[in-house]
Every structure is written in C-alpha cells, then in structure tokens.
Amino acid sequence: MYASIPSFSSSSLVSRALKPPKPSSHCLSFKTLTLTCTSQTKPKKRATTNAPKPTSKSNRKPSYGTSRRSVLKKTFNQEQVMFSAPVSNDPVVAIIGGGMAGLICALNLEKRGVRSTVFDTGIHGLGGRMGTRIIDPWPLIFDHAAQFFTVNDSRFAELVDCWLEKGLIQEWQGIIGELDVGGLFSPFPSSLRRYVGVNGMRPLADSLLSETCMVNVVRPCWISKLEPFNGMWHLSENGKPCGEFDAIVIAHNGKCANRLLATSGLPLIARQMKRLELSSIWALLAAFEDPLPLPGGAVTSFEGAFVKGVDSVSWMANNTKKLLRSQSSGPHCWTFLSTAAYGKRNKVPQENIPTATAEKVKAGMLEGVEAALGLSKGSLKKPLYTRVQLWGAALPTNTPGIPCIFDPQGRAGICGDWLLGSSIESAALSGMSLANHIADYFQSGGAHPEEFAVGLQNEFQPLEGHDVGQFPGLESEKKQMNEARAYQLAS
Numbered sequence: 001m002y003a004s005i006p007s008f009s010s011s012s013l014v015s016r017a018l019k020p021p022k023p024s025s026h027c028l029s030f031k032t033l034t035l036t037c038t039s040q041t042k043p044k045k046r047a048t049t050n051a052p053k054p055t056s057k058s059n060r061k062p063s064y065g066t067s068r069r070s071v072l073k074k075t076f077n078q079e080q081v082m083f084s085a086p087v088s089n090d091p092v093v094a095i096i097g098g099g100m101a102g103l104i105c106a107l108n109l110e111k112r113g114v115r116s117t118v119f120d121t122g123i124h125g126l127g128g129r130m131g132t133r134i135i136d137p138w139p140l141i142f143d144h145a146a147q148f149f150t151v152n153d154s155r156f157a158e159l160v161d162c163w164l165e166k167g168l169i170q171e172w173q174g175i176i177g178e179l180d181v182g183g184l185f186s187p188f189p190s191s192l193r194r195y196v197g198v199n200g201m202r203p204l205a206d207s208l209l210s211e212t213c214m215v216n217v218v219r220p221c222w223i224s225k226l227e228p229f230n231g232m233w234h235l236s237e238n239g240k241p242c243g244e245f246d247a248i249v250i251a252h253n254g255k256c257a258n259r260l261l262a263t264s265g266l267p268l269i270a271r272q273m274k275r276l277e278l279s280s281i282w283a284l285l286a287a288f289e290d291p292l293p294l295p296g297g298a299v300t301s302f303e304g305a306f307v308k309g310v311d312s313v314s315w316m317a318n319n320t321k322k323l324l325r326s327q328s329s330g331p332h333c334w335t336f337l338s339t340a341a342y343g344k345r346n347k348v349p350q351e352n353i354p355t356a357t358a359e360k361v362k363a364g365m366l367e368g369v370e371a372a373l374g375l376s377k378g379s380l381k382k383p384l385y386t387r388v389q390l391w392g393a394a395l396p397t398n399t400p401g402i403p404c405i406f407d408p409q410g411r412a413g414i415c416g417d418w419l420l421g422s423s424i425e426s427a428a429l430s431g432m433s434l435a436n437h438i439a440d441y442f443q444s445g446g447a448h449p450e451e452f453a454v455g456l457q458n459e460f461q462p463l464e465g466h467d468v469g470q471f472p473g474l475e476s477e478k479k480q481m482n483e484a485r486a487y488q489l490a491s
C-alpha cells in the first residue's frame with residue numbers, strides 16, 4: 001500500500017542502540033585550525049588572538065545579519081573544521097530547529113541512546129511551518145501553514161499510527177477538491193487518507209517530545225553563532241552561551257541557516273544549503289460571521305480546495321469544520337494561501353510587514369476568494385477578524401533528493417523537508433534518517449569519517465510539485481479526479 005521514498009543507506013534506517021561506551025580520549029581536539037577558526041575562537045579567548053574583539057558598541061556589522069554578498073563571500077571562503085579525536089562516551093547533539101524534521105531527529109536519536117537539545121525560535125510553541133493560531137475567547141483557530149498531511153512511506157506510517165493511537169491526530173474526512181475560478185468545484189475521490197493535528201498542527205508538534213527523557217528543549221531561542229572550540233561545538237544566542245555539543249544538526253533553512261553557516265567552518269554544508277531555493281507564500285486568516293457562500297450549497301460544501309485560475313489564492317480551507325467539528329455556532333475560520341507567484345511579487349521582510357502591504361495583500365486575496373467562488377466583486381461579507389502572514393521561506397523548489405546531509409569532519413548534519421520534497425512526511429523521514437546516520441557515526445567512534453560523508457556533493461534538481469498541496473499521494477488523487485471528469489464529459 002505504501003510507496004517508499006528512496007533512502008540512502010539501509011543501516012541509517014535501522015534502529016540500534018549505541019554500543020557500550022568506548023574508551024575515550026580526555027580531550028577532543030581540532031586537527032586543523034584554519035583562518036576561520038582563528039576568528040571563531042570562543043569569545044573569552046579572543047583577547048589573546050589578533051582577531052578584532054567584537055563588542056556591542058562596535059560599529060562594524062556583526063557576522064550574523066550582514067548583506068547577502070558578504071554572506072556569500074564568507075560562505076565560500078571559509079575553511080573546513082576538522083574534529084579528529086574519537087567521539088565522547090555519551091555524546092550530545094544540538095538540533096537547531098524544532099520543526100517536524102528537528103523533532104523527529106531528536107526522537108530517533110533518543111531511540112538510539114543519544115542525548116540531544118532542540119533549540120527553536122518559536123515564541124508560542126514548537127513546529128515551525130506547522131503553525132496553528134488560536135485566538136481566544138471566541139475561540140478562532142487557524143492552521144496557518146501546513147494544512148494536512150498524507151502518508152506514503154511505511155516508516156512514516158508507523159509513526160502516524162502511533163500518533164493516531166495516542167489521539168494526537170485524526171483523519172480529516174471533509175470534502176476536498178479543486179475549485180476552478182468561477183465556482184466550479186470537483187471533489188477528489190476520498191480514497192487517500194489525510195491527517196490533521198487534533199487541535200491543529202502546532203499542538204501535534206508540541207506533543208512529539210512529551211514522552212522523551214533524553215531530549216532537552218530550549219525555546220524561544222535563536223541560535224546566532226556556532227563556534228568550534230576544543231573539539232566541541234559551542235552555540236550562542238546573541239553572545240549568550242547556549243552550551244557545548246559533540247555534533248550539530250541544522251534543522252532549518254533559508255536566510256537564517258545561510259547566515260548561521262556562513263562563518264561556521266562548514267563550507268560543504270554551507271554550500272549545499274545555499275543551493276536551496278524557496279518560494280514565498282502569503283497566508284490570510286479570516287473569520288466570517290456567516291458561512292461562506294460555497295458552490296453546491298451546504299450539503300456538498302467542501303472543507304478544503306486547491307484553487308485554480310486565480311492569481312492570488314491557491315488553497316482555501318475551513319478550519320472550524322476541520323478542527324472544531326462539534327462546534328455548531330460561532331465564527332467560520334478560513335485559511336487562504338496565496339500562489340508562489342503572488343508571494344514573490346508581493347515579497348517584503350516577513351518579520352516587518354508594512355501596513356500598506358498587509359492591506360493590499362488582504363484585499364487582493366479576498367478578491368481572489370470572490371473570483372474563485374464565482375461571486376461578484378465586493379459581495380463577500382467583511383470578515384470579523386483577519387490577519388496576514390508571509391512565509392518568506394515557504395516551500396522548496398529544488399532538492400538534492402537525499403534524505404539527509406552529514407559532514408563527518410565537522411560533525412554536522414542537515415535535515416529538513418527540502419532534502420526529499422516539500423511536505424511534513426519528507427521532513428519526518430529526513431529527521432529520522434539523519435538521527436540514525438549520526439548514531440551510526442557515533443557508534444563507529446569517528447575513526448573513519450570518510451565513510452560517513454553524505455550528500456555533500458549532490459546536485460540539486462528542480463522539485464516537481466512544490467506548490468501547496470502537491471504532497472506525496474495527492475497526485476494520484478488528482479489523476480483519479482481528472483479521469484472521472486474525462487469520463488463524465490465523454491458520456
């Protein structure tokens with residue numbers, strides 16, 4: 001039943017506990033200290049080197065937050081960090097990013113007996129692009145990035161079964177389909193199972209580590225520097241130390257990751273990350289007092305639709321129906337997602353959206369909703385509540401097509417959806433894969449690092465189906481729908 005996503009090494013997917021501790025050397029050391037490493041010496045040591053001492057008063061720009069050109073230059077000029085001593089008896093991994101990939105990586109490291117700390121920027125919770133916004137006291141509820149997920153791979157299916165058993169997720173059985181401009185709706189066949197978090201995607205992410213005992217979560221925390229020192233990775237947030245680790249996992253992507261990696265001493269990892277291209281997508285959250293006037297009326301009304309032929313909207317979903325099934329009264333909460341083209345045309349810094357842009361996007365997307373539903377311009381009732389958000393690094397548009405990347409010399413890896421696709425499933429499989437790979441590497445004692453290099457040279461290919469909703473399995477549903485349509489037309 002499940003098609004399998006390619007894996008790069010069978011051993012990386014096999015769960016084995018770490019071997020009994022090996023005799024370790026007392027001190028792990030760098031084999032090669034390079035130009036970059038000199039300036040990467042721990043801050044307190046800086047005074048003894050010729051490197052300029054960074055101070056908050058300095059008018060030089062800090063390395064984190066510099067221009068794109070300078071980030072590029074740093075990325076390509078930095079030299080490789082080499083950890084040469086055997087790995088410690090009881091290694092600890094820092095995972096930077098608490099989205100699906102980072103969380104599953106932590107979970108699988110624990111299964112293999114490896115401790116980890118997950119750092120995440122999330123103020124309201126973990127999950128990254130599995131965001132849910134709840135506004136009390138109504139309550140209004142919106143999944144404002146990932147909408148639902150599908151299951152294709154048997155390894156992910158095992159996890160999903162476990163989440164179902166624990167009551168963390170449920171099947172979304174509402175009608176989903178394609179909505180052509182003008183209000184022409186075609187439902188997908190309901191053969192493919194679609195899942196959602198019981199109270200939204202974020203609560204699912206927040207529960208994933210609840211039963212772990214070897215995972216530490218630090219949130220909100222924005223790791224801004226990675227410094228190799230004395231055989232360990234030292235992490236900090238704007239100068240505040242966040243601990244020392246035997247290995248690091250970069251479980252996020254985009255501008256943040258590029259800047260973090262630009263001066264880390266990991267040129268191979270940094271180069272792969274820089275090759276990644278991402279789309280931008282606007283999300284409009286809107287609560288309406290009355291139900292939206294959907295084509296087909298209340299009986300056949302859909303709960304989710306991929307919108308075709310409208311420039312500003314590519315997806316719309318009724319979150320009240322999806323997440324609050326038993327609620328019979330109250331506002332109707334909808335999430336609308338833009339097309340990538342609209343996102344690109346209206347791109348602004350996502351952390352600082354000008355009011356004029358927010359208003360323009362809101363108006364443009366609501367007009368798009370009217371067009372999609374075949375309503376006359378201006379006839380849609382004004383929502384009670386709206387909010388726009390830009391996902392500046394929304395979905396990958398290219399991929400190396402390998403489950404994870406690992407640089408054994410630098411004891412650093414990458415996991416994330418983009419390594420395999422653009423879905424929750426690909427993020428989970430990537431996290432799983434990297435965890436097993438790192439555990440295998442630790443188990444080897446680090447004696448033959450070259451055997452553990454993965455994905456450092458892989459070329460990227462354009463990612464087909466990188467739009468919202470083009471997740472594993474959905475294509476076959478759409479195909480079935482198109483076949484049914486063609487049959488209807490012919491008969």
Ligand SMILES: Cc1cc2nc3c(=O)[nH]c(=O)nc-3n(C[C@H](O)[C@H](O)[C@H](O)COP(=O)(O)OP(=O)(O)OC[C@H]3O[C@@H](n4cnc5c(N)ncnc54)[C@H](O)[C@@H]3O)c2cc1C
Pocket residue numbers: 096097098099100101102119120121122126127128129130144145146147148149150221222223224251252253256257260281283337391393394395415416417418422423424425427468469471
């Ligand atoms: C609009 C939209 C709709 C989508 N719809 C679907 C869908 O319906 N179904 C589906 O399967 N997929 C969907 N996706 C894709 C899905 O959300 C992603 O594939 C998946 O969530 C990615 O997980 P990840 O762990 O790789 O990355 P992310 O979720 O991006 O996690 C990275 C985390 O790292 C954190 N971080 C970044 N920098 C730092 C730092 N310096 N220090 C600490 N933490 C840091 C971030 O805050 C974030 O929490 C959608 C995505 C978007 C944007």
